[in-house]
Amino acid sequence: MVMRGEGATSGLLTDLYELTMAAGYVQKHMDALATFELFVRQLPAQRNYLVAAGLEQTLEFLERVRFSSDEIAYLRGLPTFQHVGKEFFDYLADFRFSGDVWAIPEGTIFFPGEPVLRVTAPIGEAQIVETSLLSTIHFQTLIASKAARVTTAAAGRIVAEFGSRRAHGVEASVLAARAAFIGGCAGTSNTYAGHRFGIPVYGTQAHSWIMAHEDESEAFANFLDVFSGKSTLLVDTYDVHAAVEKIIALGREPGGIRLDSGDVLSDSRWARARLDGAGWHDVQIFASGDLDEHRIAALLRDGAQIDGFGVGTALSTSADAPHLGVIYKLAEITDANGIRMTAKYSEAKKTFPGRKQVSRRSDSRGSYVGDVIALEDERIDAAQPLLVPVMQEGKRLAATSQPSNVHVREAQQRFVAAREHLPQHIVALEPAAEPYPVKYSARLEELSEATRRALVQTTS
Amino acid sequence: MVMRGEGATSGLLTDLYELTMAAGYVQKHMDALATFELFVRQLPAQRNYLVAAGLEQTLEFLERVRFSSDEIAYLRGLPTFQHVGKEFFDYLADFRFSGDVWAIPEGTIFFPGEPVLRVTAPIGEAQIVETSLLSTIHFQTLIASKAARVTTAAAGRIVAEFGSRRAHGVEASVLAARAAFIGGCAGTSNTYAGHRFGIPVYGTQAHSWIMAHEDESEAFANFLDVFSGKSTLLVDTYDVHAAVEKIIALGREPGGIRLDSGDVLSDSRWARARLDGAGWHDVQIFASGDLDEHRIAALLRDGAQIDGFGVGTALSTSADAPHLGVIYKLAEITDANGIRMTAKYSEAKKTFPGRKQVSRRSDSRGSYVGDVIALEDERIDAAQPLLVPVMQEGKRLAATSQPSNVHVREAQQRFVAAREHLPQHIVALEPAAEPYPVKYSARLEELSEATRRALVQTTS
Numbered sequence: 001m002v003m004r005g006e007g008a009t010s011g012l013l014t015d016l017y018e019l020t021m022a023a024g025y026v027q028k029h030m031d032a033l034a035t036f037e038l039f040v041r042q043l044p045a046q047r048n049y050l051v052a053a054g055l056e057q058t059l060e061f062l063e064r065v066r067f068s069s070d071e072i073a074y075l076r077g078l079p080t081f082q083h084v085g086k087e088f089f090d091y092l093a094d095f096r097f098s099g100d101v102w103a104i105p106e107g108t109i110f111f112p113g114e115p116v117l118r119v120t121a122p123i124g125e126a127q128i129v130e131t132s133l134l135s136t137i138h139f140q141t142l143i144a145s146k147a148a149r150v151t152t153a154a155a156g157r158i159v160a161e162f163g164s165r166r167a168h169g170v171e172a173s174v175l176a177a178r179a180a181f182i183g184g185c186a187g188t189s190n191t192y193a194g195h196r197f198g199i200p201v202y203g204t205q206a207h208s209w210i211m212a213h214e215d216e217s218e219a220f221a222n223f224l225d226v227f228s229g230k231s232t233l234l235v236d237t238y239d240v241h242a243a244v245e246k247i248i249a250l251g252r253e254p255g256g257i258r259l260d261s262g263d264v265l266s267d268s269r270w271a272r273a274r275l276d277g278a279g280w281h282d283v284q285i286f287a288s289g290d291l292d293e294h295r296i297a298a299l300l301r302d303g304a305q306i307d308g309f310g311v312g313t314a315l316s317t318s319a320d321a322p323h324l325g326v327i328y329k330l331a332e333i334t335d336a337n338g339i340r341m342t343a344k345y346s347e348a349k350k351t352f353p354g355r356k357q358v359s360r361r362s363d364s365r366g367s368y369v370g371d372v373i374a375l376e377d378e379r380i381d382a383a384q385p386l387l388v389p390v391m392q393e394g395k396r397l398a399a400t401s402q403p404s405n406v407h408v409r410e411a412q413q414r415f416v417a418a419r420e421h422l423p424q425h426i427v428a429l430e431p432a433a434e435p436y437p438v439k440y441s442a443r444l445e446e447l448s449e450a451t452r453r454a455l456v457q458t459t460s
Numbered sequence: 461m462v463m464r465g466e467g468a469t470s471g472l473l474t475d476l477y478e479l480t481m482a483a484g485y486v487q488k489h490m491d492a493l494a495t496f497e498l499f500v501r502q503l504p505a506q507r508n509y510l511v512a513a514g515l516e517q518t519l520e521f522l523e524r525v526r527f528s529s530d531e532i533a534y535l536r537g538l539p540t541f542q543h544v545g546k547e548f549f550d551y552l553a554d555f556r557f558s559g560d561v562w563a564i565p566e567g568t569i570f571f572p573g574e575p576v577l578r579v580t581a582p583i584g585e586a587q588i589v590e591t592s593l594l595s596t597i598h599f600q601t602l603i604a605s606k607a608a609r610v611t612t613a614a615a616g617r618i619v620a621e622f623g624s625r626r627a628h629g630v631e632a633s634v635l636a637a638r639a640a641f642i643g644g645c646a647g648t649s650n651t652y653a654g655h656r657f658g659i660p661v662y663g664t665q666a667h668s669w670i671m672a673h674e675d676e677s678e679a680f681a682n683f684l685d686v687f688s689g690k691s692t693l694l695v696d697t698y699d700v701h702a703a704v705e706k707i708i709a710l711g712r713e714p715g716g717i718r719l720d721s722g723d724v725l726s727d728s729r730w731a732r733a734r735l736d737g738a739g740w741h742d743v744q745i746f747a748s749g750d751l752d753e754h755r756i757a758a759l760l761r762d763g764a765q766i767d768g769f770g771v772g773t774a775l776s777t778s779a780d781a782p783h784l785g786v787i788y789k790l791a792e793i794t795d796a797n798g799i800r801m802t803a804k805y806s807e808a809k810k811t812f813p814g815r816k817q818v819s820r821r822s823d824s825r826g827s828y829v830g831d832v833i834a835l836e837d838e839r840i841d842a843a844q845p846l847l848v849p850v851m852q853e854g855k856r857l858a859a860t861s862q863p864s865n866v867h868v869r870e871a872q873q874r875f876v877a878a879r880e881h882l883p884q885h886i887v888a889l890e891p892a893a894e895p896y897p898v899k900y901s902a903r904l905e906e907l908s909e910a911t912r913r914a915l916v917q918t919t920s
Contacts, residue, residue: 015649016663027686074655083688134625165594171631189475195534203476208790226487228543322782330668
């Protein structure tokens with residue numbers, strides 16, 4: 001953990017080129033107002049949709065980002081900045097993010113090309129915050145989108161996020177827990193995330209508890225003593241059948257048992273029968289250990305007797321798709337010469353100009369039937385606009401300032417409700433034969449073509 | 461970014477079950493001294509060796525981990541702890557990590573089964589810190605090991621880590637930069653990592669700088685004005701050839717040009733010839749954009765004219781192997797009854813008992829020929845022991861307390877020197893037909909078998 005105290009809001013948490021560009025804008029007195037849009041270029045092969053997450057941390061960062069005098073001195077000492085005038089360092093000393101931000105709320109389902117976040121700010125400010133915005137939204141969206149699949153596979157059974165130890169560092173473990181909750185998990189093993197975000201926490205004992213006792217029965221009895229009986233006991237340290245028999249022999253009904261290795265399918269069925277035979281119908285069976293959405297779906301399809309799943313590495317690293325093609329592109333710029341639309345037209349990396357809104361259409365039963373990406377001021381009939389204002393002049397708006405525990409719970413509810421409205425082949429674990437329909441409005445296509453023509457004239 | 465100030469050293473940064481087990485040990489007065497060893501179970505298919513990293517942050521955490529009264533109150537309020545007595549909460553209030561730690565230094569090459577870190581501490585302490593230890597060592601080791609491959613592919617050319625925006629959050633971006641430097645990168649785009657760890661920083665401008673100007677030539681000229689000529693200019697926003705011609709027409713020799721998309725192979729060869737034709741032999745050519753070790757190797761094999769590479773997502777997420785099977789296992793326990801050896805014997809998950817040391821043998825030319833994992837007190841002739849003491853009674857030893865910038869630079873030097881001694885087929889990018897030889901000592905095999913027999917007697 002390297003960032004403590006003020007470090008967590010450091011303006012240096014950015015790629016150097018954002019700072020060199022900012023220096024260029026300041027020194028050249030380019031005080032244009034820029035609009036950047038953050039979106040995902042395309043879906044990984046194993047995803048049919050994405051779940052927005054990370055907005056709360058993004059807005060916290062934007063409100064608090066500063067440069068300390070020590071950090072400014074560091075930049076001044078870099079060879080890169082040796083010819084840059086005092087004006088830029090004064091700019092950094094006074095630096096505040098003063099822009100407006102629109103975003104789609106956390107827990108919203110979205111698709112490639114749709115702006116998740118739109119920043120309108122003086123261009124230097126909009127550039128300096130780019131890197132942190134991208135990494136924060138990218139990571140939580142990645143994990144929430146994976147959690148969505150895992151919880152879909154679990155078909156109503158509890159899923160707890162257990163992946164802290166394999167997440168990409170300590171902060172990632174906390175934010176993975178938060179994002180997994182948004183994606184439908186019931187809770188997490190990460191205790192810090194439990195405290196910080198009010199997420200339910202799960203966990204009882206590891207193999208080391210059993211191994212720390214010379215006798216497995218004593219290990220079970222001791223645990224039940226301390227936690228007054230309602231605990232889950234880990235039964236696969238030596239031999240699952242023997243362990244379950246020892247618990248029954250103790251005559252003290254636990255809250256549950258956990259299988260962490262071996263043939264979970266057959267062990268769960270055997271254990272359910274044995275526990276029921278002892279009259280212990282309420283003892284729940286939990287499974288963990290190298291689980292993901294496919295393994296969970298297969299277990300349930302084959303009749304595993306499992307009441308809840310702990311999912312670790314596959315979830316906290318989004319192991320089958322550990323990154324998304326998330327980008328932050330200049331869409332429009334306003335300076336003394338007026339408004340200018342901007343876009344990229346290279347083949348694989350085309351972007352669209354202008355400030356955009358995403359509108360979602362539903363059929364009469366509420367099912368989503370398709371989205372339209374249009375210019376902000378276009379009127380799309382009978383559709384729900386997804387982007388809402390979340391920050392004005394650098395301050396969070398009331399709707400995005402609720403306590404963290406309320407925020408994350410609402411985001412989860414938003415996702416769970418939205419999933420019900422997605423077409424079934426998009427919710428499915430298998431790659432969708434037909435993607436969810438997303439189109440650009442006619443006006444946006446026209447503007448894109450006009451901008452391209454203007455650009456060809458200027459640059460050739 | 462959720463962890464600020466004291467949060468970064470919170471004892472809650474752990475899986476809940478570590479805390480329930482600790483409560484169990486406290487309430488049951490089990491004050492055993494435990495030894496846990498942290499190691500990787502097996503290599504991902506795409507790795508032939510690993511590079512240790514993350515020790516500095518691990519030791520910082522161990523020195524500083526605490527429970528605040530607010531955090532203790534949170535735990536007290538959880539249903540799980542409602543029957544747990546005051547003794548445990550008093551224990552948390554006074555909690556300090558007081559253990560001894562041995563570790564292999566950062567930048568050391570290691571292999572599956574070899575302990576990277578060994579903790580000997582009162583068992584509750586050793587458990588509570590498990591999750592943060594694992595996530596910190598796991599993540600940086602993952603990235604350093606990927607960087608080792610990328611820098612091997614670059615064959616002496618500069619590699620800068622450019623992946624902050626796709627790393628798993630803001631902290632991960634900083635630590636990825638640190639770990640990538642250990643794995644041989646020349647530097648990073650992450651400015652915070654540059655400041656915090658004294659790592660060289662790289663970066664000049666993005667497409668947005670070019671797009672913020674109506675005229676590309678003006679964008680180049682403005683940048684050269686501000687940074688006095690020695691900058692790298694991004695030439696692929698619209699058309700690479702046209703952009704290079706514009707720079708030559710300006711008559712101002714830049715430090716370099718950067719290609720971020722398109723046919724980098726052919727563009728780099730064309731650009732080298734054109735720049736040389738203009739007499740600009742010193743202008744360097746940098747490439748970036750979806751690079752990894754395989755793409756770099758292919759570019760160089762095909763004769764690309766590239767002086768340095770910026771590598772992003774593939775490096776900062778270790779995209780082809782985004783996690784390692786890193787574990788932390790109880791190896792030995794000492795209590796009132798004496799020392800007891802512990803291990804797991806399930807088929808896929810066997811571990812070895814006892815406190816271990818790893819010894820590395822070299823041939824007469826210094827090439828590594830094989831490692832032996834043995835008990836700590838065994839004497840392995842003509843071999844270099846890898847584990848060294850790094851913390852005693854919760855305090856870092858002098859050798860691991862040097863400034864962060866010195867520490868990371870030494871780690872990089874250690875890795876770069878060690879790579880020279882690895883067999884060529886292990887350094888290679890292709891999966892090794894024969895793994896690097898690692899064996900367990902005869903005494904360790906005997907102890908393992910004796911421990912297994914004792915366990916069978918106890919547990920059956």
